[in-house]
Amino acid sequence: MAEAVLDPGSGQAGGHDASHDEHHYTATGLSNWKVGFWTFIGSECLFFGTLLSTYMVYKGASLEGPYPSDIFDIPLTTLSTFVLLMSSLAMVLGLDGVQKGDRKKASFWLGVVVVFGAIFLGFQYYEFNHFVHEGLTLDHSVFGSTFYVLTGFHGAHVTVGVIWLSTLLIQSLRGKLTPDKALQVEIAGLYWHFVDIVWIVIFVLVYLIP
Amino acid sequence: MSEMTHDDAHAEGAHASPGFYWMIGGILAVLTAIEVALFYMKPPMEQPLLLILSAVKFAMVIGYFMHLKFDSKIFAGVFMAGLVLAMFMVSALVVLYHFLPPQQVPVVG
Amino acid sequence: MSDTTLAPETAPESTPSHDVHGGHDEPTGLWSWITTVDHKRIGIMYFLTSLVFLAIGGIEALIIRVQLFAPEQAVVSAETYNQLFTMHGTTMIFLVAMPMAVAFFNYIVPLQIGARDVAFPRMNALSYWIYLFGGIYLNASWLFGAAPNNSWVGYAPLTSTQYNPGLNADFWVLGLSILGVSSIMGGVNFITTIIQLRAPGMKLMRMPIFTWMTFVTSFLLVTALPVIAVALILLAFDRFYATNFFVAASGGDPVLWQHLFWIFGHPEVYILVLPAFGVISDVIPTFSKKPLFGYPVVVYAGVLIGFIGWGVWSHHMFTSGLGPIADSFFVATTMIIAIPTGVKIFNWMATMWGGKIRFNTAMNFAIGLVALFTVGGLSGVMHASAPVDLQQHDSYFVVAHFHYVIVGGILLGMFSGVYYWFPKVTGRFLNEKLGAWHFWTTLIGFNLTFFPMHFSGMYGQPRRTWTYSETLNVELFNQLSTYGGFILGVSTLIFVWNLWKGVKSGEPAGSNPWGAATLEWSIPSPPHHYNFPALPTVQSREPLWHEAERKSIEVVTLADPEVEPEMPNPSYWPILLAAGVTATWALVMTGIWWVPLIGLAFTAFCTYMWAFEDPFAKKGAAGEVTHG
Numbered sequence: 001m002a003e004a005v006l007d008p009g010s011g012q013a014g015g016h017d018a019s020h021d022e023h024h025y026t027a028t029g030l031s032n033w034k035v036g037f038w039t040f041i042g043s044e045c046l047f048f049g050t051l052l053s054t055y056m057v058y059k060g061a062s063l064e065g066p067y068p069s070d071i072f073d074i075p076l077t078t079l080s081t082f083v084l085l086m087s088s089l090a091m092v093l094g095l096d097g098v099q100k101g102d103r104k105k106a107s108f109w110l111g112v113v114v115v116f117g118a119i120f121l122g123f124q125y126y127e128f129n130h131f132v133h134e135g136l137t138l139d140h141s142v143f144g145s146t147f148y149v150l151t152g153f154h155g156a157h158v159t160v161g162v163i164w165l166s167t168l169l170i171q172s173l174r175g176k177l178t179p180d181k182a183l184q185v186e187i188a189g190l191y192w193h194f195v196d197i198v199w200i201v202i203f204v205l206v207y208l209i210p
Numbered sequence: 211m212s213e214m215t216h217d218d219a220h221a222e223g224a225h226a227s228p229g230f231y232w233m234i235g236g237i238l239a240v241l242t243a244i245e246v247a248l249f250y251m252k253p254p255m256e257q258p259l260l261l262i263l264s265a266v267k268f269a270m271v272i273g274y275f276m277h278l279k280f281d282s283k284i285f286a287g288v289f290m291a292g293l294v295l296a297m298f299m300v301s302a303l304v305v306l307y308h309f310l311p312p313q314q315v316p317v318v319g
Numbered sequence: 320m321s322d323t324t325l326a327p328e329t330a331p332e333s334t335p336s337h338d339v340h341g342g343h344d345e346p347t348g349l350w351s352w353i354t355t356v357d358h359k360r361i362g363i364m365y366f367l368t369s370l371v372f373l374a375i376g377g378i379e380a381l382i383i384r385v386q387l388f389a390p391e392q393a394v395v396s397a398e399t400y401n402q403l404f405t406m407h408g409t410t411m412i413f414l415v416a417m418p419m420a421v422a423f424f425n426y427i428v429p430l431q432i433g434a435r436d437v438a439f440p441r442m443n444a445l446s447y448w449i450y451l452f453g454g455i456y457l458n459a460s461w462l463f464g465a466a467p468n469n470s471w472v473g474y475a476p477l478t479s480t481q482y483n484p485g486l487n488a489d490f491w492v493l494g495l496s497i498l499g500v501s502s503i504m505g506g507v508n509f510i511t512t513i514i515q516l517r518a519p520g521m522k523l524m525r526m527p528i529f530t531w532m533t534f535v536t537s538f539l540l541v542t543a544l545p546v547i548a549v550a551l552i553l554l555a556f557d558r559f560y561a562t563n564f565f566v567a568a569s570g571g572d573p574v575l576w577q578h579l580f581w582i583f584g585h586p587e588v589y590i591l592v593l594p595a596f597g598v599i600s601d602v603i604p605t606f607s608k609k610p611l612f613g614y615p616v617v618v619y620a621g622v623l624i625g626f627i628g629w630g631v632w633s634h635h636m637f638t639s640g641l642g643p644i645a646d647s648f649f650v651a652t653t654m655i656i657a658i659p660t661g662v663k664i665f666n667w668m669a670t671m672w673g674g675k676i677r678f679n680t681a682m683n684f685a686i687g688l689v690a691l692f693t694v695g696g697l698s699g700v701m702h703a704s705a706p707v708d709l710q711q712h713d714s715y716f717v718v719a720h721f722h723y724v725i726v727g728g729i730l731l732g733m734f735s736g737v738y739y740w741f742p743k744v745t746g747r748f749l750n751e752k753l754g755a756w757h758f759w760t761t762l763i764g765f766n767l768t769f770f771p772m773h774f775s776g777m778y779g780q781p782r783r784t785w786t787y788s789e790t791l792n793v794e795l796f797n798q799l800s801t802y803g804g805f806i807l808g809v810s811t812l813i814f815v816w817n818l819w820k821g822v823k824s825g826e827p828a829g830s831n832p833w834g835a836a837t838l839e840w841s842i843p844s845p846p847h848h849y850n851f852p853a854l855p856t857v858q859s860r861e862p863l864w865h866e867a868e869r870k871s872i873e874v875v876t877l878a879d880p881e882v883e884p885e886m887p888n889p890s891y892w893p894i895l896l897a898a899g900v901t902a903t904w905a906l907v908m909t910g911i912w913w914v915p916l917i918g919l920a921f922t923a924f925c926t927y928m929w930a931f932e933d934p935f936a937k938k939g940a941a942g943e944v945t946h947g
Contacts, residue, residue, distance in 0.1 A: 027521070028514060030285075032439070032511055034285065034439060039507045040541075041289055043506070047548065047549060050299070050550070052300055053303040054549070056307075057575060058570070059308075061570040084532065089232065089235035092275050142564070145556065149552070160259050193271050196275075200268050204263075208249045209301060246854055288514075291538055300630065306578070310641075
């Protein structure tokens with residue numbers, strides 16, 4: 001897309017006609033939804049940043065175990081990380097399908113995102129269950145508290161994403177996701193990718209760096 | 211996989227070919243594999259390397275999958291405002307809690 | 320460099336308003352207000368609601384002042400006293416100051432940039448209803464006899480279930496969480512609006528300063544509010560689900576709460592003050608008949624304040640044992656932030672210098688802000704020095720400082736804005752004689768209330784304590800403060816009376832009664848519901864002070880359109896969704912983890928209905944729906 005400038009041009013002298021199009025007027029040529037959503041994502045950086053800060057501050061502060069190295073299953077988490085990463089790939093492919101008006105391709109790839117998202121949630125559920133069995137509960141130690149709240153809120157965001165994308169998938173299957181609706185899919189994609197990059201950070205700071 | 215350049219791929223509002231995105235996806239998978247390998251091999255400088263790798267992955271998803279590299283700088287502006295402040299906050303709290311000399315008042319870690 | 324030309328000698332002829340009652344062809348009645356998505360109506364609702372909460376917070380303050388009139392009194396119990404000062408602070412900050420600023424953002428910003436509404440009108444309404452319901456929820460705690468009692472900063476472990484087992488802190492945690500959602504959405508809305516909906520020619524560096532300050536404030540809102548949202552979530556988890564975030568016995572750190580709270584809390588005070596700075600940056604040039612001195616510097620100073628404001632938070636924690644290295648860093652950043660603030664003061668003064676000053680009520684309040692905020696800033700700079708702050712912290716000296724900046728600064732700025740823009744909103748003037756009474760009683764009452772607190776603080780009267788000992792020798796100061804408080808109460812009544820009279824029978828005002836320069840003054844007073852018949856084109860910072868430009872604009876803005884511009888339909892989903900959000904959080908109070916999910920399900924339902932609603936769907940004569 002051509003670079004949109006921040007400032008509106010001088011336009012016609014005296015102003016525009018009060019046409020139907022005027023309620024689509026923007027000073028930048030960009031979509032309001034996209035500007036608003038990127039701003040929201042910026043604010044979500046602070047939301048997850050605070051949760052992450054809390055986790056980092058309390059690293060090593062637990063008075064009793066189990067400790068991270070006792071219970072983390074890195075191979076399993078690597079697998080779920082990989083699944084989430086590939087779901088982002090599926091997301092761009094799905095968007096590509098919508099933009100090209102290819103209903104089958106769009107539906108397939110959106111379906112992959114939904115399935116992979118659900119698989120990721122499945123892994124999270126399994127992991128949480130396993131940890132609880134090992135004695136790490138929400139209220140057991142600061143590690144328990146910070147770990148579950150950080151990854152739990154991430155999982156909640158994934159859940160919202162899966163629901164959102166399922167809705168789009170149904171729209172696509174019904175043939176309603178025409179290319180003019182691509183923006184909706186793009187915005188959902190921005191959300192989904194953001195959820196992915198939050199996990200990239202969590203994976204390295206929580207799991208890989210002890 | 212086509213050999214399209216970035217400029218070709220992103221000229222005049224066209225989005226990249228699916229092949230390009232597969233390539234990005236492949237790179238992300240490889241980077242993740244390297245991260246896990248580093249975790250098990252534990253070489254010197256493991257932690258900085260892990261941070262760098264994840265930063266690269268982060269940037270790639272944002273730049274390519276979220277298309278920020280090729281879109282208006284306005285999106286980057288509103289996003290970076292949040293990201294920069296978040297990174298500052300995480301760093302400041304980590305420094306305050308883990309890198310300052312111990313105080314009389316017991317602090318964590 | 321800066322443009323020192325004076326405004327035109329003769330005020331631009333302002334078109335007499337053709338309908339002083341507003342709503343030229345607009346629907347009236349309660350339902351139309353409940354479903355409105357019009358930024359002007361939403362702005363009015365924000366303003367009126369904030370006035371109600373101003374009264375509540377004011378009464379809480381007056382009871383405090385009666386209790387403190389003499390030493391060792393027991394007009395109220397210690398527990399009630401704790402609830403009073405907690406609710407006074409929480410109400411004034413979250414339910415008065417912030418919403419009143421948002422009232423102005425809502426009404427004025429679209430008019431100043433030449434837009435028909437904000438970028439997301441339904442979300443705008445949603446922000447308001449969440450504010451209203453959140454404020455009601457918070458104050459409902461009084462009915463339970465369990466108003467929050469943990470001060471507006473809610474330090475751990477006072478907010479833990481161990482030390483605060485009742486409902487009080489629950490109301491506080493959940494109420495503020497609800498309100499935070501409203502603010503974040505508002506921030507997103509105004510950032511998008513200002514970036515996207517500026518009229519042709521309205522470059523960023525041509526926007527009125529009020530809009531610029533709204534822009535900066537909106538960035539602060541979307542970045543700072545998520546931090547306290549998380550802090551409140553962590554505290555809620557501690558209270559409801561037995562986690563250990565702030566529980567020292569389990570390895571948690573109560574000081575972390577302080578960090579997270581103040582990482583929000585300091586940008587919050589700039590969220591409070593920048594709008595007021597924005598207001599007077601528009602008012603002062605108008606009534607000095609001179610463009611703002613050093614416009615770019617005022618803009619950059621505002622941006623810098625917003626940015627540096629993120630780096631000063633631990634100056635609220637100098638007594639929390641962070642150590643000399645941390646303390647020194649925050650001393651430095653806090654002193655540095657005084658610089659851009661001081662720069663603005665000089666810019667306002669330089670604007671007035673050599674101007675043709677009109678001392679009406681709006682201008683008096685604006686000048687009042689400049690003077691009183693400076694006083695508050697001086698005590699603030701004193702606090703910035705950690706060793707000095709060790710003496711001042713938690714004393715009435717701090718209470719004096721922040722009331723000078725919040726009341727002397729922010730509230731006076733808001734009053735200035737009301738007197739300035741009331742004619743635009745209603746098509747009528749506020750009464751200048753009553754305005755003079757309002758201004759002088761405010762000035763006298765305010766200084767009488769808060770200046771003595773510098774002394775009682777220095778003499779060692781601690782804040783947040785329900786009585787003080789006679790041996791402290793601060794009774795005289797407290798008496799003066801109490802008298803001053805009641806004078807402030809009277810001044811507020813005068814204000815409300817003036818508002819009432821103004822709406823009912825104020826002198827009619829035209830489109831530009833002050834001869835001001837900015838775009839909102841180019842349309843009728845009150846504006847049509849669509850604001851601008853067609854989008855004007857702007858060529859300068861003071862569009863209405865350049866004759867040719869003004870004429871070309873007014874040809875467009877004062878015309879009657881052949882076809883009325885299409886505006887989005889009203890909707891009831893915002894109020895329903897707001898009810899869902901409020902219910903979800905309120906149900907957390909039950910302590911049963913799955914009960915809030917009921918509220919969440921309703922919220923999700925409303926979200927879906929909203930998403931599939933077409934704001935521009937038209938209903939034909941037979942009720943069939945077409946799309947505009």
